[in-house]
Amino acid sequence: MNTEKLAKLKELRSQMEGVSIKLCQEALEKNNYDLQLAQQWLQEKAKIFRKDQGENEEKQKFGVVSIKKRENEVIAFLLVYTDPSMPSESEELCKVVESLENILLDNFSSLYEKSDWKLPEEVQKELNELSLRIKDKGVKLEKCRFFQQKANEHLGIYLHHNKKIGALVLIQGGDEEIAHELALQIVANKPQFLSLDNIPQDIKEKEKQKFLTQIQEKSPEKKPDVIQKIVQDNLDKYLIKTYDCFLEQADFRDPETKIKDYLAKNQVKVKEFYLLTV
Structure with a gap:
Protein backbone atom coordinates (compact mmCIF):
# COMPACT_ATOMS: atom_id res chain seq x y z
CA MET A 1 0.00 0.00 0.00
CA ASN A 2 1.52 3.33 -1.09
CA THR A 3 1.66 6.47 1.05
CA GLU A 4 -1.38 8.10 -0.59
CA LYS A 5 -3.58 5.04 -0.09
CA LEU A 6 -2.41 4.66 3.49
CA ALA A 7 -3.27 8.32 4.19
CA LYS A 8 -6.78 7.80 2.77
CA LEU A 9 -7.23 4.69 4.90
CA LYS A 10 -6.28 6.60 8.05
CA GLU A 11 -8.59 9.50 7.10
CA LEU A 12 -11.55 7.22 6.43
CA ARG A 13 -11.00 5.39 9.73
CA SER A 14 -10.95 8.70 11.61
CA GLN A 15 -14.19 9.79 9.89
CA MET A 16 -16.03 6.49 10.45
CA GLU A 17 -15.73 6.00 14.20
CA GLY A 18 -16.12 2.41 15.36
CA VAL A 19 -15.55 0.86 11.90
CA SER A 20 -12.70 -1.65 11.72
CA ILE A 21 -9.64 -0.94 9.62
CA LYS A 22 -10.37 -4.09 7.62
CA LEU A 23 -13.81 -2.85 6.62
CA CYS A 24 -12.45 0.64 5.80
CA GLN A 25 -9.84 -0.91 3.53
CA GLU A 26 -12.52 -3.01 1.81
CA ALA A 27 -14.64 0.12 1.28
CA LEU A 28 -11.74 1.97 -0.34
CA GLU A 29 -10.75 -0.96 -2.55
CA LYS A 30 -14.34 -1.40 -3.79
CA ASN A 31 -14.60 2.32 -4.58
CA ASN A 32 -11.25 2.97 -6.24
CA TYR A 33 -9.97 4.82 -3.14
CA ASP A 34 -12.59 7.55 -3.47
CA LEU A 35 -13.21 8.73 0.12
CA GLN A 36 -16.74 10.02 -0.47
CA LEU A 37 -17.87 6.85 -2.23
CA ALA A 38 -16.20 4.71 0.44
CA GLN A 39 -18.09 6.60 3.15
CA GLN A 40 -21.39 6.10 1.31
CA TRP A 41 -20.62 2.39 0.90
CA LEU A 42 -19.99 2.02 4.64
CA GLN A 43 -23.13 3.98 5.53
CA GLU A 44 -25.25 1.78 3.26
CA LYS A 45 -23.71 -1.33 4.80
CA ALA A 46 -24.60 0.03 8.26
CA LYS A 47 -28.24 0.55 7.17
CA ILE A 48 -28.48 -3.06 5.99
CA PHE A 49 -26.97 -4.24 9.27
CA ARG A 50 -29.45 -2.21 11.34
CA LYS A 51 -32.36 -3.55 9.27
CA ASP A 52 -31.23 -7.14 9.78
CA GLN A 53 -30.67 -6.45 13.46
CA GLY A 54 -34.21 -5.05 13.81
CA GLU A 55 -35.75 -8.07 12.08
CA ASN A 56 -33.90 -10.41 14.42
CA GLU A 57 -34.54 -8.43 17.60
CA GLU A 58 -36.88 -11.04 19.08
CA LYS A 59 -34.14 -13.68 18.79
CA GLN A 60 -31.43 -11.38 20.07
CA LYS A 61 -29.35 -12.25 23.10
CA PHE A 62 -28.01 -9.72 25.55
CA GLY A 63 -25.09 -10.21 27.83
CA VAL A 64 -21.90 -9.12 29.47
CA VAL A 65 -18.27 -10.19 29.05
CA SER A 66 -16.11 -10.59 32.12
CA ILE A 67 -12.35 -11.08 32.45
CA LYS A 68 -10.84 -11.41 35.92
CA LYS A 69 -7.24 -12.03 36.96
CA ARG A 70 -5.98 -13.21 40.34
CA GLU A 71 -2.18 -13.49 40.50
CA ASN A 72 -1.30 -15.80 37.57
CA GLU A 73 -4.79 -17.24 37.10
CA VAL A 74 -7.41 -15.73 34.81
CA ILE A 75 -11.01 -16.58 34.03
CA ALA A 76 -13.05 -15.18 31.16
CA PHE A 77 -16.73 -15.77 30.58
CA LEU A 78 -19.80 -14.61 28.70
CA LEU A 79 -23.01 -14.33 30.69
CA VAL A 80 -26.06 -14.07 28.46
CA TYR A 81 -29.70 -13.22 29.12
CA THR A 82 -32.73 -12.33 27.01
CA ASP A 83 -34.18 -9.34 28.86
CA PRO A 84 -33.27 -6.16 26.89
CA SER A 85 -34.36 -3.92 29.76
CA MET A 86 -31.43 -4.95 31.94
CA PRO A 87 -28.31 -2.90 31.05
CA SER A 88 -24.87 -4.51 31.35
CA GLU A 89 -23.87 -1.92 33.97
CA SER A 90 -26.92 -2.52 36.20
CA GLU A 91 -26.13 -2.97 39.91
CA GLU A 92 -27.99 -6.29 39.99
CA LEU A 93 -26.01 -7.76 37.13
CA CYS A 94 -22.67 -6.36 38.32
CA LYS A 95 -23.12 -8.05 41.69
CA VAL A 96 -23.84 -11.40 40.04
CA VAL A 97 -20.88 -11.07 37.68
CA GLU A 98 -18.53 -10.24 40.55
CA SER A 99 -19.85 -13.19 42.53
CA LEU A 100 -19.36 -15.55 39.55
CA GLU A 101 -15.82 -14.25 39.04
CA ASN A 102 -14.85 -15.02 42.63
CA ILE A 103 -16.50 -18.46 42.66
CA LEU A 104 -14.81 -19.51 39.40
CA LEU A 105 -11.41 -18.26 40.59
CA ASP A 106 -11.87 -20.03 43.92
CA ASN A 107 -12.50 -23.25 41.95
CA PHE A 108 -9.77 -22.56 39.39
CA SER A 109 -7.49 -25.51 40.24
CA SER A 110 -10.34 -28.03 39.91
CA LEU A 111 -11.69 -26.57 36.65
CA TYR A 112 -8.52 -25.63 34.76
CA GLU A 113 -7.79 -27.83 31.69
CA LYS A 114 -11.02 -29.81 32.11
CA SER A 115 -13.11 -29.97 28.94
CA ASP A 116 -16.05 -31.73 30.58
CA TRP A 117 -16.36 -29.68 33.77
CA LYS A 118 -19.72 -28.71 35.18
CA LEU A 119 -20.58 -25.42 36.83
CA PRO A 120 -19.89 -25.38 40.56
CA GLU A 121 -23.12 -25.53 42.56
CA GLU A 122 -22.55 -21.98 43.84
CA VAL A 123 -22.38 -20.64 40.26
CA GLN A 124 -25.54 -22.44 39.16
CA LYS A 125 -27.30 -21.22 42.29
CA GLU A 126 -26.32 -17.60 41.52
CA LEU A 127 -27.64 -17.95 37.96
CA ASN A 128 -30.88 -19.52 39.11
CA GLU A 129 -31.44 -16.76 41.66
CA LEU A 130 -30.71 -14.07 39.05
CA SER A 131 -33.18 -15.68 36.64
CA LEU A 132 -35.88 -15.52 39.31
CA ARG A 133 -35.11 -11.94 40.32
CA ILE A 134 -35.30 -10.55 36.81
CA LYS A 135 -37.88 -13.09 35.58
CA ASP A 136 -35.62 -14.16 32.72
CA LYS A 137 -35.28 -17.88 32.04
CA GLY A 138 -32.57 -17.24 29.47
CA VAL A 139 -29.77 -16.41 31.94
CA LYS A 140 -26.80 -18.73 31.49
CA LEU A 141 -23.04 -18.90 31.39
CA GLU A 142 -22.58 -19.42 27.66
CA LYS A 143 -18.78 -19.45 27.38
CA CYS A 144 -16.01 -19.79 29.92
CA ARG A 145 -12.24 -20.25 29.66
CA PHE A 146 -9.41 -20.54 32.16
CA PHE A 147 -5.87 -19.26 31.58
CA GLN A 148 -2.75 -19.81 33.65
CA GLN A 149 0.32 -17.65 33.15
CA LYS A 150 3.67 -19.45 33.52
CA ALA A 151 7.30 -18.33 33.64
CA ASN A 152 8.42 -16.29 30.59
CA GLU A 153 4.78 -15.85 29.56
CA HIS A 154 2.73 -12.69 29.46
CA LEU A 155 -1.03 -12.36 29.34
CA GLY A 156 -2.61 -9.50 27.45
CA ILE A 157 -6.13 -8.51 28.48
CA TYR A 158 -8.49 -5.98 26.95
CA LEU A 159 -12.12 -5.51 27.99
CA HIS A 160 -14.10 -2.77 26.26
CA HIS A 161 -15.85 -0.33 28.59
CA ASN A 162 -19.28 -1.48 27.31
CA LYS A 163 -18.48 -5.05 28.45
CA LYS A 164 -19.72 -6.40 25.11
CA ILE A 165 -16.33 -7.53 23.80
CA GLY A 166 -13.05 -8.61 25.35
CA ALA A 167 -9.91 -10.52 24.46
CA LEU A 168 -7.07 -12.40 26.11
CA VAL A 169 -3.81 -13.45 24.51
CA LEU A 170 -1.07 -15.58 26.03
CA ILE A 171 2.41 -14.98 24.63
CA GLN A 172 5.89 -16.38 25.15
CA GLY A 173 8.64 -13.78 25.19
CA GLY A 174 8.07 -10.06 24.88
CA ASP A 175 6.49 -8.14 27.75
CA GLU A 176 3.14 -7.01 29.19
CA GLU A 177 2.98 -4.03 26.82
CA ILE A 178 3.26 -6.24 23.73
CA ALA A 179 0.70 -8.66 25.17
CA HIS A 180 -1.75 -5.82 25.78
CA GLU A 181 -1.15 -4.45 22.27
CA LEU A 182 -1.98 -7.87 20.80
CA ALA A 183 -5.20 -8.05 22.84
CA LEU A 184 -6.20 -4.69 21.32
CA GLN A 185 -5.41 -6.06 17.85
CA ILE A 186 -7.65 -9.08 18.48
CA VAL A 187 -10.60 -6.91 19.54
CA ALA A 188 -10.07 -4.61 16.53
CA ASN A 189 -9.64 -7.36 13.90
CA LYS A 190 -11.75 -10.17 15.43
CA PRO A 191 -9.75 -13.17 14.13
CA GLN A 192 -11.31 -16.63 14.20
CA PHE A 193 -8.11 -18.69 14.28
CA LEU A 194 -4.47 -18.10 15.15
CA SER A 195 -3.08 -19.45 11.87
CA LEU A 196 -3.87 -21.70 8.94
CA ASP A 197 -2.63 -24.69 10.97
CA ASN A 198 -5.30 -24.04 13.62
CA ILE A 199 -8.24 -24.31 11.19
CA TYR A 243 -11.43 -17.28 8.47
CA ASP A 244 -9.38 -14.22 9.46
CA CYS A 245 -6.22 -15.94 10.68
CA PHE A 246 -4.64 -13.66 13.29
CA LEU A 247 -1.00 -14.07 12.25
CA GLU A 248 -1.85 -13.09 8.66
CA GLN A 249 -3.87 -9.98 9.59
CA ALA A 250 -2.55 -6.45 9.17
CA ASP A 251 -1.41 -4.50 12.22
CA PHE A 252 -4.18 -1.91 12.67
CA ARG A 253 -1.61 0.70 13.72
CA ASP A 254 0.57 -0.04 10.68
CA PRO A 255 -1.49 -1.70 7.89
CA GLU A 256 1.64 -2.48 5.87
CA THR A 257 2.90 -4.82 8.62
CA LYS A 258 1.38 -8.23 9.31
CA ILE A 259 0.95 -9.49 12.87
CA LYS A 260 3.38 -12.36 12.21
CA ASP A 261 6.05 -9.82 11.19
CA TYR A 262 5.37 -7.75 14.32
CA LEU A 263 5.82 -10.91 16.41
CA ALA A 264 9.02 -11.92 14.63
CA LYS A 265 10.49 -8.43 15.12
CA ASN A 266 9.78 -8.61 18.87
CA GLN A 267 10.72 -12.31 19.21
CA VAL A 268 7.28 -13.22 20.49
CA LYS A 269 5.19 -16.38 20.05
CA VAL A 270 1.42 -16.38 20.52
CA LYS A 271 0.46 -19.53 22.42
CA GLU A 272 -3.30 -18.93 22.35
CA PHE A 273 -5.93 -16.24 22.28
CA TYR A 274 -9.58 -15.98 23.21
CA LEU A 275 -12.13 -13.49 21.90
CA LEU A 276 -15.47 -13.02 23.63
CA THR A 277 -18.32 -11.04 22.09
CA VAL A 278 -21.97 -10.66 23.01
Whole structure:
Protein backbone atom coordinates (compact mmCIF):
# COMPACT_ATOMS: atom_id res chain seq x y z
CA MET A 1 0.00 0.00 0.00
CA ASN A 2 1.52 3.33 -1.09
CA THR A 3 1.66 6.47 1.05
CA GLU A 4 -1.38 8.10 -0.59
CA LYS A 5 -3.58 5.04 -0.09
CA LEU A 6 -2.41 4.66 3.49
CA ALA A 7 -3.27 8.32 4.19
CA LYS A 8 -6.78 7.80 2.77
CA LEU A 9 -7.23 4.69 4.90
CA LYS A 10 -6.28 6.60 8.05
CA GLU A 11 -8.59 9.50 7.10
CA LEU A 12 -11.55 7.22 6.43
CA ARG A 13 -11.00 5.39 9.73
CA SER A 14 -10.95 8.70 11.61
CA GLN A 15 -14.19 9.79 9.89
CA MET A 16 -16.03 6.49 10.45
CA GLU A 17 -15.73 6.00 14.20
CA GLY A 18 -16.12 2.41 15.36
CA VAL A 19 -15.55 0.86 11.90
CA SER A 20 -12.70 -1.65 11.72
CA ILE A 21 -9.64 -0.94 9.62
CA LYS A 22 -10.37 -4.09 7.62
CA LEU A 23 -13.81 -2.85 6.62
CA CYS A 24 -12.45 0.64 5.80
CA GLN A 25 -9.84 -0.91 3.53
CA GLU A 26 -12.52 -3.01 1.81
CA ALA A 27 -14.64 0.12 1.28
CA LEU A 28 -11.74 1.97 -0.34
CA GLU A 29 -10.75 -0.96 -2.55
CA LYS A 30 -14.34 -1.40 -3.79
CA ASN A 31 -14.60 2.32 -4.58
CA ASN A 32 -11.25 2.97 -6.24
CA TYR A 33 -9.97 4.82 -3.14
CA ASP A 34 -12.59 7.55 -3.47
CA LEU A 35 -13.21 8.73 0.12
CA GLN A 36 -16.74 10.02 -0.47
CA LEU A 37 -17.87 6.85 -2.23
CA ALA A 38 -16.20 4.71 0.44
CA GLN A 39 -18.09 6.60 3.15
CA GLN A 40 -21.39 6.10 1.31
CA TRP A 41 -20.62 2.39 0.90
CA LEU A 42 -19.99 2.02 4.64
CA GLN A 43 -23.13 3.98 5.53
CA GLU A 44 -25.25 1.78 3.26
CA LYS A 45 -23.71 -1.33 4.80
CA ALA A 46 -24.60 0.03 8.26
CA LYS A 47 -28.24 0.55 7.17
CA ILE A 48 -28.48 -3.06 5.99
CA PHE A 49 -26.97 -4.24 9.27
CA ARG A 50 -29.45 -2.21 11.34
CA LYS A 51 -32.36 -3.55 9.27
CA ASP A 52 -31.23 -7.14 9.78
CA GLN A 53 -30.67 -6.45 13.46
CA GLY A 54 -34.21 -5.05 13.81
CA GLU A 55 -35.75 -8.07 12.08
CA ASN A 56 -33.90 -10.41 14.42
CA GLU A 57 -34.54 -8.43 17.60
CA GLU A 58 -36.88 -11.04 19.08
CA LYS A 59 -34.14 -13.68 18.79
CA GLN A 60 -31.43 -11.38 20.07
CA LYS A 61 -29.35 -12.25 23.10
CA PHE A 62 -28.01 -9.72 25.55
CA GLY A 63 -25.09 -10.21 27.83
CA VAL A 64 -21.90 -9.12 29.47
CA VAL A 65 -18.27 -10.19 29.05
CA SER A 66 -16.11 -10.59 32.12
CA ILE A 67 -12.35 -11.08 32.45
CA LYS A 68 -10.84 -11.41 35.92
CA LYS A 69 -7.24 -12.03 36.96
CA ARG A 70 -5.98 -13.21 40.34
CA GLU A 71 -2.18 -13.49 40.50
CA ASN A 72 -1.30 -15.80 37.57
CA GLU A 73 -4.79 -17.24 37.10
CA VAL A 74 -7.41 -15.73 34.81
CA ILE A 75 -11.01 -16.58 34.03
CA ALA A 76 -13.05 -15.18 31.16
CA PHE A 77 -16.73 -15.77 30.58
CA LEU A 78 -19.80 -14.61 28.70
CA LEU A 79 -23.01 -14.33 30.69
CA VAL A 80 -26.06 -14.07 28.46
CA TYR A 81 -29.70 -13.22 29.12
CA THR A 82 -32.73 -12.33 27.01
CA ASP A 83 -34.18 -9.34 28.86
CA PRO A 84 -33.27 -6.16 26.89
CA SER A 85 -34.36 -3.92 29.76
CA MET A 86 -31.43 -4.95 31.94
CA PRO A 87 -28.31 -2.90 31.05
CA SER A 88 -24.87 -4.51 31.35
CA GLU A 89 -23.87 -1.92 33.97
CA SER A 90 -26.92 -2.52 36.20
CA GLU A 91 -26.13 -2.97 39.91
CA GLU A 92 -27.99 -6.29 39.99
CA LEU A 93 -26.01 -7.76 37.13
CA CYS A 94 -22.67 -6.36 38.32
CA LYS A 95 -23.12 -8.05 41.69
CA VAL A 96 -23.84 -11.40 40.04
CA VAL A 97 -20.88 -11.07 37.68
CA GLU A 98 -18.53 -10.24 40.55
CA SER A 99 -19.85 -13.19 42.53
CA LEU A 100 -19.36 -15.55 39.55
CA GLU A 101 -15.82 -14.25 39.04
CA ASN A 102 -14.85 -15.02 42.63
CA ILE A 103 -16.50 -18.46 42.66
CA LEU A 104 -14.81 -19.51 39.40
CA LEU A 105 -11.41 -18.26 40.59
CA ASP A 106 -11.87 -20.03 43.92
CA ASN A 107 -12.50 -23.25 41.95
CA PHE A 108 -9.77 -22.56 39.39
CA SER A 109 -7.49 -25.51 40.24
CA SER A 110 -10.34 -28.03 39.91
CA LEU A 111 -11.69 -26.57 36.65
CA TYR A 112 -8.52 -25.63 34.76
CA GLU A 113 -7.79 -27.83 31.69
CA LYS A 114 -11.02 -29.81 32.11
CA SER A 115 -13.11 -29.97 28.94
CA ASP A 116 -16.05 -31.73 30.58
CA TRP A 117 -16.36 -29.68 33.77
CA LYS A 118 -19.72 -28.71 35.18
CA LEU A 119 -20.58 -25.42 36.83
CA PRO A 120 -19.89 -25.38 40.56
CA GLU A 121 -23.12 -25.53 42.56
CA GLU A 122 -22.55 -21.98 43.84
CA VAL A 123 -22.38 -20.64 40.26
CA GLN A 124 -25.54 -22.44 39.16
CA LYS A 125 -27.30 -21.22 42.29
CA GLU A 126 -26.32 -17.60 41.52
CA LEU A 127 -27.64 -17.95 37.96
CA ASN A 128 -30.88 -19.52 39.11
CA GLU A 129 -31.44 -16.76 41.66
CA LEU A 130 -30.71 -14.07 39.05
CA SER A 131 -33.18 -15.68 36.64
CA LEU A 132 -35.88 -15.52 39.31
CA ARG A 133 -35.11 -11.94 40.32
CA ILE A 134 -35.30 -10.55 36.81
CA LYS A 135 -37.88 -13.09 35.58
CA ASP A 136 -35.62 -14.16 32.72
CA LYS A 137 -35.28 -17.88 32.04
CA GLY A 138 -32.57 -17.24 29.47
CA VAL A 139 -29.77 -16.41 31.94
CA LYS A 140 -26.80 -18.73 31.49
CA LEU A 141 -23.04 -18.90 31.39
CA GLU A 142 -22.58 -19.42 27.66
CA LYS A 143 -18.78 -19.45 27.38
CA CYS A 144 -16.01 -19.79 29.92
CA ARG A 145 -12.24 -20.25 29.66
CA PHE A 146 -9.41 -20.54 32.16
CA PHE A 147 -5.87 -19.26 31.58
CA GLN A 148 -2.75 -19.81 33.65
CA GLN A 149 0.32 -17.65 33.15
CA LYS A 150 3.67 -19.45 33.52
CA ALA A 151 7.30 -18.33 33.64
CA ASN A 152 8.42 -16.29 30.59
CA GLU A 153 4.78 -15.85 29.56
CA HIS A 154 2.73 -12.69 29.46
CA LEU A 155 -1.03 -12.36 29.34
CA GLY A 156 -2.61 -9.50 27.45
CA ILE A 157 -6.13 -8.51 28.48
CA TYR A 158 -8.49 -5.98 26.95
CA LEU A 159 -12.12 -5.51 27.99
CA HIS A 160 -14.10 -2.77 26.26
CA HIS A 161 -15.85 -0.33 28.59
CA ASN A 162 -19.28 -1.48 27.31
CA LYS A 163 -18.48 -5.05 28.45
CA LYS A 164 -19.72 -6.40 25.11
CA ILE A 165 -16.33 -7.53 23.80
CA GLY A 166 -13.05 -8.61 25.35
CA ALA A 167 -9.91 -10.52 24.46
CA LEU A 168 -7.07 -12.40 26.11
CA VAL A 169 -3.81 -13.45 24.51
CA LEU A 170 -1.07 -15.58 26.03
CA ILE A 171 2.41 -14.98 24.63
CA GLN A 172 5.89 -16.38 25.15
CA GLY A 173 8.64 -13.78 25.19
CA GLY A 174 8.07 -10.06 24.88
CA ASP A 175 6.49 -8.14 27.75
CA GLU A 176 3.14 -7.01 29.19
CA GLU A 177 2.98 -4.03 26.82
CA ILE A 178 3.26 -6.24 23.73
CA ALA A 179 0.70 -8.66 25.17
CA HIS A 180 -1.75 -5.82 25.78
CA GLU A 181 -1.15 -4.45 22.27
CA LEU A 182 -1.98 -7.87 20.80
CA ALA A 183 -5.20 -8.05 22.84
CA LEU A 184 -6.20 -4.69 21.32
CA GLN A 185 -5.41 -6.06 17.85
CA ILE A 186 -7.65 -9.08 18.48
CA VAL A 187 -10.60 -6.91 19.54
CA ALA A 188 -10.07 -4.61 16.53
CA ASN A 189 -9.64 -7.36 13.90
CA LYS A 190 -11.75 -10.17 15.43
CA PRO A 191 -9.75 -13.17 14.13
CA GLN A 192 -11.31 -16.63 14.20
CA PHE A 193 -8.11 -18.69 14.28
CA LEU A 194 -4.47 -18.10 15.15
CA SER A 195 -3.08 -19.45 11.87
CA LEU A 196 -3.87 -21.70 8.94
CA ASP A 197 -2.63 -24.69 10.97
CA ASN A 198 -5.30 -24.04 13.62
CA ILE A 199 -8.24 -24.31 11.19
CA PRO A 200 -9.87 -27.73 11.78
CA GLN A 201 -9.46 -30.27 8.99
CA ASP A 202 -13.21 -30.69 8.47
CA ILE A 203 -13.54 -26.95 7.81
CA LYS A 204 -10.63 -27.08 5.36
CA GLU A 205 -12.27 -29.94 3.45
CA LYS A 206 -15.65 -28.19 3.37
CA GLU A 207 -14.12 -24.95 2.11
CA LYS A 208 -12.01 -26.83 -0.43
CA GLN A 209 -15.16 -28.30 -1.97
CA LYS A 210 -16.90 -24.92 -1.91
CA PHE A 211 -13.87 -23.25 -3.52
CA LEU A 212 -13.70 -26.02 -6.13
CA THR A 213 -17.38 -25.56 -7.01
CA GLN A 214 -16.97 -21.78 -7.34
CA ILE A 215 -14.11 -22.18 -9.82
CA GLN A 216 -15.98 -24.84 -11.80
CA GLU A 217 -19.02 -22.57 -12.11
CA LYS A 218 -16.93 -19.50 -12.97
CA SER A 219 -14.66 -21.28 -15.48
CA PRO A 220 -16.48 -24.38 -16.79
CA GLU A 221 -14.18 -24.50 -19.81
CA LYS A 222 -11.14 -25.33 -17.69
CA LYS A 223 -9.99 -28.93 -17.47
CA PRO A 224 -10.36 -30.78 -14.11
CA ASP A 225 -6.58 -31.04 -13.60
CA VAL A 226 -6.21 -27.28 -14.19
CA ILE A 227 -9.00 -26.52 -11.71
CA GLN A 228 -7.41 -28.81 -9.11
CA LYS A 229 -4.11 -26.95 -9.51
CA ILE A 230 -5.85 -23.58 -9.08
CA VAL A 231 -7.46 -24.87 -5.88
CA GLN A 232 -4.16 -26.25 -4.61
CA ASP A 233 -2.34 -22.98 -5.33
CA ASN A 234 -4.99 -20.66 -3.85
CA LEU A 235 -6.80 -22.58 -1.11
CA ASP A 236 -4.52 -21.40 1.70
CA LYS A 237 -5.03 -17.74 0.75
CA TYR A 238 -8.77 -18.34 0.52
CA LEU A 239 -8.88 -19.94 3.99
CA ILE A 240 -6.75 -17.23 5.57
CA LYS A 241 -9.01 -14.52 4.16
CA THR A 242 -12.28 -16.32 4.89
CA TYR A 243 -11.43 -17.28 8.47
CA ASP A 244 -9.38 -14.22 9.46
CA CYS A 245 -6.22 -15.94 10.68
CA PHE A 246 -4.64 -13.66 13.29
CA LEU A 247 -1.00 -14.07 12.25
CA GLU A 248 -1.85 -13.09 8.66
CA GLN A 249 -3.87 -9.98 9.59
CA ALA A 250 -2.55 -6.45 9.17
CA ASP A 251 -1.41 -4.50 12.22
CA PHE A 252 -4.18 -1.91 12.67
CA ARG A 253 -1.61 0.70 13.72
CA ASP A 254 0.57 -0.04 10.68
CA PRO A 255 -1.49 -1.70 7.89
CA GLU A 256 1.64 -2.48 5.87
CA THR A 257 2.90 -4.82 8.62
CA LYS A 258 1.38 -8.23 9.31
CA ILE A 259 0.95 -9.49 12.87
CA LYS A 260 3.38 -12.36 12.21
CA ASP A 261 6.05 -9.82 11.19
CA TYR A 262 5.37 -7.75 14.32
CA LEU A 263 5.82 -10.91 16.41
CA ALA A 264 9.02 -11.92 14.63
CA LYS A 265 10.49 -8.43 15.12
CA ASN A 266 9.78 -8.61 18.87
CA GLN A 267 10.72 -12.31 19.21
CA VAL A 268 7.28 -13.22 20.49
CA LYS A 269 5.19 -16.38 20.05
CA VAL A 270 1.42 -16.38 20.52
CA LYS A 271 0.46 -19.53 22.42
CA GLU A 272 -3.30 -18.93 22.35
CA PHE A 273 -5.93 -16.24 22.28
CA TYR A 274 -9.58 -15.98 23.21
CA LEU A 275 -12.13 -13.49 21.90
CA LEU A 276 -15.47 -13.02 23.63
CA THR A 277 -18.32 -11.04 22.09
CA VAL A 278 -21.97 -10.66 23.01
